[in-house]
Amino acid sequence: MTTTNSTHFVLSANINGERLEFLADERDSLLEALRERAGIRGPKEGCNNGNCGACSVLIEGVLVNSCLVMAAECQDANITTVEGLASPEGLSPLQQCFLEEAALQCGICTPGFLVASTALLEENPHPTEEEARFWLAGNLCRCTGYDKIIRAVLKAADQKDA
Amino acid sequence: MQALKYARASSVDEAVQMLRDGGPNAKVLAGGTDIIVLARERRRKVELFVDIKHIAEVMALEYDATKGLTVGSATPLYRVYNDANILKHFPALTQSAHVIGGTAIQGRASLGGNLANSGPAGDSITAMMALNGTALIAGPGGRREVKIDEFCTGPGQNVLQAGEFIVSLHFPHPAAHSGSAWERFIPRNEMDIAVANSGTYLVLDGDVVTEARIALGAVGPKVFMVPVDSLVGKPLTDETIAAAGQAAKATATPIDDMRGSIKQRLHLSDILTQRTIRAAAERARA
Ligand SMILES: Cc1cc2nc3c(=O)[nH]c(=O)nc-3n(C[C@H](O)[C@H](O)[C@H](O)COP(=O)(O)OP(=O)(O)OC[C@H]3O[C@@H](n4cnc5c(N)ncnc54)[C@H](O)[C@@H]3O)c2cc1C
Ligand code: FES
Ligand code: FES
Numbered sequence A: 001m002t003t004t005n006s007t008h009f010v011l012s013a014n015i016n017g018e019r020l021e022f023l024a025d026e027r028d029s030l031l032e033a034l035r036e037r038a039g040i041r042g043p044k045e046g047c048n049n050g051n052c053g054a055c056s057v058l059i060e061g062v063l064v065n066s067c068l069v070m071a072a073e074c075q076d077a078n079i080t081t082v083e084g085l086a087s088p089e090g091l092s093p094l095q096q097c098f099l100e101e102a103a104l105q106c107g108i109c110t111p112g113f114l115v116a117s118t119a120l121l122e123e124n125p126h127p128t129e130e131e132a133r134f135w136l137a138g139n140l141c142r143c144t145g146y147d148k149i150i151r152a153v154l155k156a157a158d159q160k161d162a
Numbered sequence B: 001m002q003a004l005k006y007a008r009a010s011s012v013d014e015a016v017q018m019l020r021d022g023g024p025n026a027k028v029l030a031g032g033t034d035i036i037v038l039a040r041e042r043r044r045k046v047e048l049f050v051d052i053k054h055i056a057e058v059m060a061l062e063y064d065a066t067k068g069l070t071v072g073s074a075t076p077l078y079r080v081y082n083d084a085n086i087l088k089h090f091p092a093l094t095q096s097a098h099v100i101g102g103t104a105i106q107g108r109a110s111l112g113g114n115l116a117n118s119g120p121a122g123d124s125i126t127a128m129m130a131l132n133g134t135a136l137i138a139g140p141g142g143r144r145e146v147k148i149d150e151f152c153t154g155p156g157q158n159v160l161q162a163g164e165f166i167v168s169l170h171f172p173h174p175a176a177h178s179g180s181a182w183e184r185f186i187p188r189n190e191m192d193i194a195v196a197n198s199g200t201y202l203v204l205d206g207d208v209v210t211e212a213r214i215a216l217g218a219v220g221p222k223v224f225m226v227p228v229d230s231l232v233g234k235p236l237t238d239e240t241i242a243a244a245g246q247a248a249k250a251t252a253t254p255i256d257d258m259r260g261s262i263k264q265r266l267h268l269s270d271i272l273t274q275r276t277i278r279a280a281a282e283r284a285r286a
Helices: A030-037 A093-100 A110-123 A129-138 A147-159 B012-025 B035-040 B077-081 B084-089 B091-097 B111-117 B123-130 B238-251 B262-285
Strands: A008-015 A018-025 A056-059 A062-065 A078-080 B005-008 B026-029 B048-051 B061-064 B068-072 B134-139 B142-147 B152-154 B165-171 B178-185 B196-205 B208-217 B224-226
Touching: A008 A030, A018 A030, A056 A110, A062 A110, A093 A110, A093 A147, A110 A129, A110 A147, A129 A147, B012 B026, B012 B048, B012 B134, B012 B165, B026 B035, B061 B084, B068 B084, B077 B084, B077 B091, B084 B091, B091 B123, B091 B178, B091 B196, B091 B262, B111 B123, B111 B165, B123 B178, B123 B196, B123 B208, B178 B262, B196 B262, B208 B238, B208 B262, B224 B238, B238 B262
Parallel strands: A008 A078, B005 B048, B026 B048
Antiparallel strands: A008 A018, A056 A062, A056 A078, B061 B068, B068 B165, B134 B142, B134 B165, B178 B196, B196 B208, B208 B224
């Protein structure tokens, strides 16, 4: 076995409910494999070191930074990216609240915030403002000042009552 | 990313074999929140990642009212801090696991990775030391146990030998009338490295402290235990708590860096020690 050259392998995973198989490199992060090999470009590369959350995805429903996961770790995994949040009928209630509350400006952080907030509301359907801010502390936004994002998340939580 | 290979170990023995065959550039891959960054930035030479997350023992979380707690080395932190038994009996562990990175980091990062990384500021390490934890290590020579307070030997250095890795972490069940607490100081509320951290476990008999374990981090080249002579066998009073804080300050050997000065770290060694003693005592009385 040579260990100096990386090799390609077939990554087979359920991504947004669909079974996909594509070639990836053993040195790819999940973020790189999604964006550059599978053409799924919702997850963004902000920092590439775990600090910004722009690359947030769910693996088996658990929130992770896809820049800190190797693609090879994801054989047969269930992965959700921002592309998996809306349904054919339209945006998810959370996405709708982001629009209504103008919770985005440049939008680079938005896929990460949407995925991370979806995970929050799954785990804790009615978070306090403090709980929402603590949960989202790993997602950075240079534009909105966070208040609008938090408002959108809490609004989506409120609507769950109805 | 540097060229590297990935291998999934399905048993402890297979992981040992892969690490041994792979040599010094074969690295354990647990949550990857440290090692993937280091490999990408070429601060570590990695030729092979040995993924240990598909070994049941390494992903365990077992609580038993007599045997205590066993946490697999790669069990992600979110499972640690969501566990009701850990919150009830080992709250210092819950507190530290909940502030390592943010939610997405906690979805992957592990106690074993934090310990093996052996950073002087590793947040869970001081909690695990206070709780008198033991690391179960597997290697080419079989299995052995090392007390967590003897595991780290210097910044980024530890007792692991070639081909060895941590399988799990074990914590004895805390005594009756005991309590534990953990705290850190950072300039922001989350997502930063500690300027100082402290974990304390103590047992009370009425007002008298019968056992105490106090660990400090980020105030020396490695995490360390604080001498507790000023506390054990004495009633818990403002004076004995202050004396324990002074003992902590006297043992600390901090450096100046961008996160904090020597003076601030010495002060924090005192203050955080006093605070975790008080918080642990409150839990012991509850
Ligand atoms: C954005 C960000 C924020 C962070 N915040 C904090 C923080 O607040 N506090 C803190 O303490 N740390 C923090 N960290 C560091 C890191 O998340 C922790 O150290 C974490 O616990 C590492 O666990 P892991 O499972 O991801 O380790 P990995 O990255 O998988 O491994 C870390 C090292 O240990 C080795 N290793 C892993 N498991 C074992 C094992 N079972 N046996 C032997 N060797 C092993 C690996 O080979 C590697 O060298 C942060 C990291 C990031 C990226
Ligand atoms: S790109 Fe992954 S956390 Fe920033
Ligand atoms: S909208 Fe621009 S970074 Fe958040």
